Amino acid sequence: xAKLPAPVADLIAQYGPHLNYAPPGGWQDESQHPAQQLVKxxxxxxGQQCGIQLKVRDNQVIGFEPWEEFPFNRGMLxxxxxxxxxxxxxxxxxxxxLIRGEKGFRKATWDEALGTTARRLREIQExxxxxxxxxxxxxxxxxxxxxxxxxxxxxxLGTRHIDYxxxxxxxxxxxAYKLAFGVDRAPNPWSxxxxxxxxxxxxxxxxxxxxxTTDYVWRCRDNGGKIILIDPRFTPVARNADLxxxxxxxxxxxxxxxxxxxxxxxxLEDREFIQAHTxxxxxxxxxxxxxxxxxxxxxxxxxxxxxxRAARMFGEADRAIALHARGIEHHSKGVENCLALINLALAxxxxxxxxxxxxxxxGQGNGQGGREHGQKCDQLPGQRSIHDPEARRHVAxxxxxxxxxxxxxxYTAVEIMEAIHRGEIKALxxxxxxxxxxxxxxxxxxEALEKLDFFAVTDFFLSExxxxxxxxxxxxxxxxxxxxxxxxxxxxxxxxxxxxxxxNARTDSWIYCELARRLGKEKFFPYSCPHEIFDELxxxxxxxxxxxxxxxxxxxxxxxxxxxxxxSLEHPGTPRLFEGxxxxxxxxxxxxxxxxxxxxxxxxxxxxPIYLTTGRxxxxxxxxxxxxxxxxxxxxYPEPRVEIHPRLAGALGIRQDDWVVIKTRRSExxxxxxxxxxxxxxxxxxxxxWPHDRSANRLTxxxxxxxxxxxxxxxxxxxxxxxxxxxxxxxxxxxxxxRGNGGAR
Amino acid sequence: xxxxxxxxxxxxxxxxxxxLQACEECETHRGYSMIQFDFVDRRESTAxxxxxxxxxxxxxxxxxxxxxxxxxxxxxxxxxxxxxxxIACSNCVLACPFGIPKLMAPQExxxxxxxxxxxxSAGKRPMCAxxxxxxxxxxxxxxxxxxxxxxxxxxxxxxxxxxxxxKVFMMTPADEDSVSIDVADYTWENADALVRQxx
Numbered sequence: 011x012a013k014l015p016a017p018v019a020d021l022i023a024q025y026g027p028h029l030n031y032a033p034p035g036g037w038q039d040e041s042q043h044p045a046q047q048l049v050k051x052x053x054x055x056x057g058q059q060c061g062i063q064l065k066v067r068d069n070q071v072i073g074f075e076p077w078e079e080f081p082f083n084r085g086m087l088x089x090x091x092x093x094x095x096x097x098x099x100x101x102x103x104x105x106x107x108l109i110r111g112e113k114g115f116r117k118a119t120w121d122e123a124l125g126t127t128a129r130r131l132r133e134i135q136e137x138x139x140x141x142x143x144x145x146x147x148x149x150x151x152x153x154x155x156x157x158x159x160x161x162x163x164x165x166x167l168g169t170r171h172i173d174y175x176x177x178x179x180x181x182x183x184x185x186a187y188k189l190a191f192g193v194d195r196a197p198n199p200w201s202x203x204x205x206x207x208x209x210x211x212x213x214x215x216x217x218x219x220x221x222x223t224t225d226y227v228w229r230c231r232d233n234g235g236k237i238i239l240i241d242p243r244f245t246p247v248a249r250n251a252d253l254x255x256x257x258x259x260x261x262x263x264x265x266x267x268x269x270x271x272x273x274x275x276x277x278l279e280d281r282e283f284i285q286a287h288t289x290x291x292x293x294x295x296x297x298x299x300x301x302x303x304x305x306x307x308x309x310x311x312x313x314x315x316x317x318x319r320a321a322r323m324f325g326e327a328d329r330a331i332a333l334h335a336r337g338i339e340h341h342s343k344g345v346e347n348c349l350a351l352i353n354l355a356l357a358x359x360x361x362x363x364x365x366x367x368x369x370x371x372x373g374q375g376n377g378q379g380g381r382e383h384g385q386k387c388d389q390l391p392g393q394r395s396i397h398d399p400e401a402r403r404h405v406a407x408x409x410x411x412x413x414x415x416x417x418x419x420x421y422t423a424v425e426i427m428e429a430i431h432r433g434e435i436k437a438l439x440x441x442x443x444x445x446x447x448x449x450x451x452x453x454x455x456x457e458a459l460e461k462l463d464f465f466a467v468t469d470f471f472l473s474e475x476x477x478x479x480x481x482x483x484x485x486x487x488x489x490x491x492x493x494x495x496x497x498x499x500x501x502x503x504x505x506x507x508x509x510x511x512x513x514n515a516r517t518d519s520w521i522y523c524e525l526a527r528r529l530g531k532e533k534f535f536p537y538s539c540p541h542e543i544f545d546e547l548x549x550x551x552x553x554x555x556x557x558x559x560x561x562x563x564x565x566x567x568x569x570x571x572x573x574x575x576x577x578s579l580e581h582p583g584t585p586r587l588f589e590g591x592x593x594x595x596x597x598x599x600x601x602x603x604x605x606x607x608x609x610x611x612x613x614x615x616x617x618x619p620i621y622l623t624t625g626r627x628x629x630x631x632x633x634x635x636x637x638x639x640x641x642x643x644x645x646x647y648p649e650p651r652v653e654i655h656p657r658l659a660g661a662l663g664i665r666q667d668d669w670v671v672i673k674t675r676r677s678e679x680x681x682x683x684x685x686x687x688x689x690x691x692x693x694x695x696x697x698x699x700w701p702h703d704r705s706a707n708r709l710t711x712x713x714x715x716x717x718x719x720x721x722x723x724x725x726x727x728x729x730x731x732x733x734x735x736x737x738x739x740x741x742x743x744x745x746x747x748x749r750g751n752g753g754a755r
Numbered sequence: 756x757x758x759x760x761x762x763x764x765x766x767x768x769x770x771x772x773x774x775l776q777a778c779e780e781c782e783t784h785r786g787y788s789m790i791q792f793d794f795v796d797r798r799e800s801t802a803x804x805x806x807x808x809x810x811x812x813x814x815x816x817x818x819x820x821x822x823x824x825x826x827x828x829x830x831x832x833x834x835x836x837x838x839x840x841x842i843a844c845s846n847c848v849l850a851c852p853f854g855i856p857k858l859m860a861p862q863e864x865x866x867x868x869x870x871x872x873x874x875x876s877a878g879k880r881p882m883c884a885x886x887x888x889x890x891x892x893x894x895x896x897x898x899x900x901x902x903x904x905x906x907x908x909x910x911x912x913x914x915x916x917x918x919x920x921x922k923v924f925m926m927t928p929a930d931e932d933s934v935s936i937d938v939a940d941y942t943w944e945n946a947d948a949l950v951r952q953x954x
Binding site: 242256307656 | 766767769775776780797880885904905938944947952954
């Protein structure tokens with residue numbers, strides 16, 4: 011039984027998070043012992059995948075230097091990128107495999123850790139069948155590791171249950187783009203953004219979640235471009251928007267349909283484009299007929315004249331780009347939100363041209379590449395459908411197995427946790443995924459983790475989830491193994507190895523190949539280096555949608571990235587999709603697909619009358635496994651706060667810094683109030699990067715989008731009340747200067 | 756770097772504090788950030804501002820220094836105080852109209868932005884302007900600013916009767932004279948009604 015082996019406080023005392031502030035040897039050390047090497051690579055954090063140079067000395071990363079030649083970010087970095095180098099030498103770093111003991115974890119040899127893992131997995135599969143074991147992957151892993159994990163699950167374990175934390179990120183966008191265009195990728199390179207005449211930014215806090223994109227947005231504005239920003243919060247980019255639409259959480263689809271209504275009413279659509287390059291327009295036109303500005307305003311809370319203006323700005327522009335992110339994707343109708351936005355861009359003919367498009371902004375580091383090659387439950391390498399007999403034949407051929415030996419599609423990430431909770435899945439192997447913090451309804455997640463018969467984790471720090479493990483396999487940071495990732499632009503880039511894993515930690519691919527060997531599947535995993543995995547992946551993706559066949563590490567270095575599809579070694583790559591109006595469906599057309607408004611899975615009512623929405627802050631990344639250990643980043647925004655509009659705060663007698671109980675139908679937590687005029691008065695916001703009794707995901711719910719199976723992080727119903735005093739967790743905090751949090755303190 | 760100038764544009768600033776984090780990675784003052792960063796009024800707005808030293812043509816800090824510890828170099832950069840001369844009296848900290856110099860207690864020395872002298876003298880851009888994701892801090896050629904930006908660079912400031920001209924430029928708004936930022940003003944429904952419905 012996977013209960014915690016020791017009290018949380020003891021585990022934290024030993025394994026952190028502790029705060030690391032200074033490079034190895036201290037701040038003054040570099041002047042005595044300068045770097046021996048500058049390694050050109052990329053930031054390990056978000057989907058922007060900025061180029062960066064790591065300073066290396068004696069097998070340690072000791073600092074960074076901007077990499078101004080890399081075209082995407084030209085030296086720019088957000089604070090996470092600036093401080094990312096502090097992880098390798100971090101005192102919390104796992105240097106040995108661990109095995110759960112009576113009073114905590116004990117160090118183990120690799121032989122014991124891997125032997126135990128293989129034996130337990132085999133026992134459980136013999137007793138309960140192959141699908142009793144599930145695999146969780148992470149979108150921070152390189153494409154090689156993601157590919158390897160997919161093959162490991164399907165070939166070494168023979169389970170159909172493998173999914174990844176991208177399921178919590180942007181999978182609604184991926185599903186919508188596949189439905190509409192037949193391909194899951196932002197169709198334009200970022201260099202198109204400054205060339206748009208109108209930018210419609212929907213549900214994307216670009217300043218905090220994709221900071222480098224800000225420069226592209228500002229350059230668009232410098233060029234005379236107009237910005238429409240749709241968000242329940244007045245995010246930093248909103249300050250320069252020409253039009254701000256404060257959409258009520260959960261009503262984006264209605265807003266987009268209302269805008270399309272105006273565009274069609276005023277004949278601003280591109281008839282020629284619709285005729286030549288799309289199908290399904292008439293049904294969509296019919297579906298928006300009733301969404302006049304007045305009805306749309308009543309539901310969305312956006313004034314009718316603002317809806318009219320937004321529609322006219324978007325419809326009248328020759329070149330418009332819609333940019334979107336988690337704000338419209340994390341919904342029980344996330345796919346429909348994206349489809350409705352795509353319909354706007356299709357109806358106005360904004361595809362296949364410079365400065366015109368509909369673009370998702372990738373959240374996680376390798377969110378794009380990680381889902382293209384096999385750790386998604388329904389996809390095989392090359393973005394191929396696991397249901398497609400031809401795809402199964404091709405991939406089985408590359409893997410050296412029979413097509414029928416490839417398991418069918420399994421459960422998605424949240425469904426896997428639910429199957430664990432009901433006892434259907436008995437064992438879990440997880441790599442770079444911290445579901446206790448990142449899945450919705452974390453009390454449920456904790457209960458599920460406690461029910462596992464066996465749980466193995468590969469990670470470089472002991473995350474809150476890893477504390478529940480039976481075996482912890484000390485893996486590698488991004489800079490400790492060569493590989494490739496795919497950035498938000500669809501640009502495949504090269505991750506250089508800067509250092510070896512420290513101590514007895516091992517590269518992730520070594521760990522999975524060794525496990526496969528102990529499971530008797532050695533001949534399918536003969537790789538001696540990531541290069542060999544990449545070469546096999548190129549073959550596996552060949553002829554698929556995400557065709558990597560023509561991409562090599564050398565070509566990436568030469569061109570500073572290669573945009574897929576790249577079907578041959580001579581092919582330069584494809585920065586912009588759909589040129590000439592050719593889409594990826596067999597009929598070559600884009601498909602209009604109707605969307606409809608439905609209420610959230612956790613509707614507001616008299617008991618829970620306030621909308622709760624969750625998201626990120628700029629100084630933290632995802633579940634915080636990495637960034638909650640970096641001192642300067644923690645100082646910038648030390649603990650989660652709840653953002654409340656002064657009118658709502660006033661009505662409830664809540665003042666700045668008061669402790670507030672936020673309660674939903676699942677649970678309640680107590681946080682300090684941040685009273686700001688930059689949020690709708692009927693909505694509160696909490697960032698989600700923290701665990702336990704200050705975790706936003708204790709409050710969120712498990713309603714999933716029926717098609718993408720993404721959870722509805724962006725809309726829950728809650729109530730607020732002033733707390734009697736600080737919660738227990740606040741007493742144990744070391745009070746550090748809140749130089750972040752807006753001085754709103 | 757020859758031909759480059761420094762431009763500060765708070766209207767571009769997104770409050771990410773990358774400048775502040777990167778500054779302390781600089782060779783001459785590792786572990787200490789010289790960036791001035793503020794949320795203007797977080798209750799009212801997401802507006803933020805990050806500043807470097809303005810490098811005055813006739814620096815007030817140097818004028819008031821009793822120890823003659825603050826020097827302006829030939830290229831117009833005003834350095835941190837000279838360690839052997841600085842007596843940590845804080846005259847410069849109090850006198851600077853921009854509030855830039857900081858007294859570093861452990862060293863008993865005034866330190867401030869020297870525009871990354873170690874980097875700019877070696878042909879590199881200052882750390883903050885290199886990493887800044889919004890280019891609110893930019894180190895570029897004047898002709899590029901004139902070509903690309905809507906805002907106007909200004910380097911003349913008045914503080915009461917004191918007129919100051921600086922090496923660093925401030926970008927000033929092209930047209931708008933005020934920006935409203937209460938989300939309640941943008942909603943269709945009456946904001947009081949929105950709150951009543953949550954009670």
